[in-house]
Amino acid sequence: MLQLSSAPGKGFWARHRWKMLLSLGVAGAGYAAYRFYKAHQKQLVRVEQRQLEEQAADELVKNQLQAHFENVQRISDTTTLPFAMHYLRSRIMEELDISHLTERLLQGKGGDSSALTPKEKLDTWERIKILSFTRTVSSLWAMTLLSLYVRVQVTILGRHLYLDFARGTDGAQLQAESDTFSRNGHKDFLATADYLATYGITALIMQMQHAATEILKEKQLKDPMSMDQVLQTMLEISDQFMSLCDDNSWINYLVPENANRYAQLMAVSSSGFDDSSLVMDVRKLDQLMTETRIVLASDDFRNIMDMSLRKVADVVIEDLSTQVGATIPPSGLPLAKLLARVAQLSSTLLEEPSKNKHIQTIQSMPEVDLFYTFLYANMPQQT
Numbered sequence: 544m545l546q547l548s549s550a551p552g553k554g555f556w557a558r559h560r561w562k563m564l565l566s567l568g569v570a571g572a573g574y575a576a577y578r579f580y581k582a583h584q585k586q587l588v589r590v591e592q593r594q595l596e597e598q599a600a601d602e603l604v605k606n607q608l609q610a611h612f613e614n615v616q617r618i619s620d621t622t623t624l625p626f627a628m629h630y631l632r633s634r635i636m637e638e639l640d641i642s643h644l645t646e647r648l649l650q651g652k653g654g655d656s657s658a659l660t661p662k663e664k665l666d667t668w669e670r671i672k673i674l675s676f677t678r679t680v681s682s683l684w685a686m687t688l689l690s691l692y693v694r695v696q697v698t699i700l701g702r703h704l705y706l707d708f709a710r711g712t713d714g715a716q717l718q719a720e721s722d723t724f725s726r727n728g729h730k731d732f733l734a735t736a737d738y739l740a741t742y743g744i745t746a747l748i749m750q751m752q753h754a755a756t757e758i759l760k761e762k763q764l765k766d767p768m769s770m771d772q773v774l775q776t777m778l779e780i781s782d783q784f785m786s787l788c789d790d791n792s793w794i795n796y797l798v799p800e801n802a803n804r805y806a807q808l809m810a811v812s813s814s815g816f817d818d819s820s821l822v823m824d825v826r827k828l829d830q831l832m833t834e835t836r837i838v839l840a841s842d843d844f845r846n847i848m849d850m851s852l853r854k855v856a857d858v859v860i861e862d863l864s865t866q867v868g869a870t871i872p873p874s875g876l877p878l879a880k881l882l883a884r885v886a887q888l889s890s891t892l893l894e895e896p897s898k899n900k901h902i903q904t905i906q907s908m909p910e911v912d913l914f915y916t917f918l919y920a921n922m923p924q925q926t
Contacts (some may be wrong), residue, residue: 607705619697623736624896627693630740631685632893638748641886644671668764668879675886677755680780681748682889683859685739688850690902691911693796694793695738695838698919699831700729718779729810731824732831735799741795742808754783762878769875770867773885774860781852794839802829838918847914854908859888 645668659667664674758779785793801803806825837846867876896902905911
């Protein structure tokens with residue numbers, strides 16, 4: 544009975560065996576393909592998820608970098624530059640005070656024994672001529688370079704602070720960067736903004752006076768001078784000054800040449816004696832100063848420096864034209880009558896940053912802003 548019932552089954556299997564095996568094989572292959580597809584899809588999802596996470600992390604870093612850049616720029620605008628400008632103004636006004644010369648001319652008008660001889664009067668006027676232009680062009684150059692230098696300085700410092708944060712493993716946030724300022728030479732580097740007014744200004748003024756003497760030697764007090772000629776004279780003095788600074792030696796007016804020597808000077812000025820315990824982290828300070836010198840010596844910085852000096856000089860002459868008024872003849876006024884106004888131009892050039900339209904003019908120049916944007920993203924390499 545069993546044999547009879549199983550015979551048809553065997554016959555069915557014999558007839559359809561290859562079809563069934565093929566069907567099972569296709570089903571198995573399909574299932575395997577499905578599992579492979581699902582695994583591949585999961586892998587793609589994981590890859591895409593990692594890419595999204597990396598993109599989000601990159602975006603977060605960019606946002607943090609931008610926020611940090613804006614923060615260190617506020618430090619420059621509200622703290623570093625105002626203090627440095629205040630001290631610079633007092634030093635220039637002290638070093639290039641011409642009031643004693645004008646008083647001598649006024650006293651010499653009397654008929655008593657204090658009256659000046661013609662030669663003494665001429666020599667005094669010549670001295671006023673040289674010092675008036677020296678004072679204004681020194682103010683123009685120092686204000687412009689200090690404004691640009693502080694931004695270079697804070698940009699470099701901001702980049703270092705951000706990288707210190709990014710490399711940290713203690714979970715410290717950018718809000719804690721004020722603590723970092725007092726470590727690793729950062730605060731000491733920021734303090735070098737006063738170097739120009741403290742140590743560099745005397746040598747700068749002497750060099751500028753040499754340049755002014757050379758340019759003005761052929762310009763007579765009685766000769767008329769137009770506003771364009773005043774502008775040209777100021778620019779010629781500035782160019783002559785730069786030509787006297789071989790191998791970018793003008794950088795030494797802004798940045799200490801030797802970090803060790805500067806650290807010792809700061810220790811002495813802080814305590815009144817050479818206390819080695821007060822000497823800053825010289826290694827870090829030297830690194831920051833070296834990077835600063837590389838930037839200042841670059842062609843890109845020289846370009847924005849020249850552009851800024853010319854732009855500010857144009858604004859200064861516009862102010863002078865307004866002061867003189869519309870009654871000035873086409874040929875200009877005698878140089879002697881312009882000297883007092885030329886000397887007074889230094890006052891507006893050295894105003895505090897919040898009121899200084901010349902600093903604001905420099906900061907609003909697109910070329911200057913672009914320079915610092917690239918500098919922040921691509922710091923110079925030390926050689």
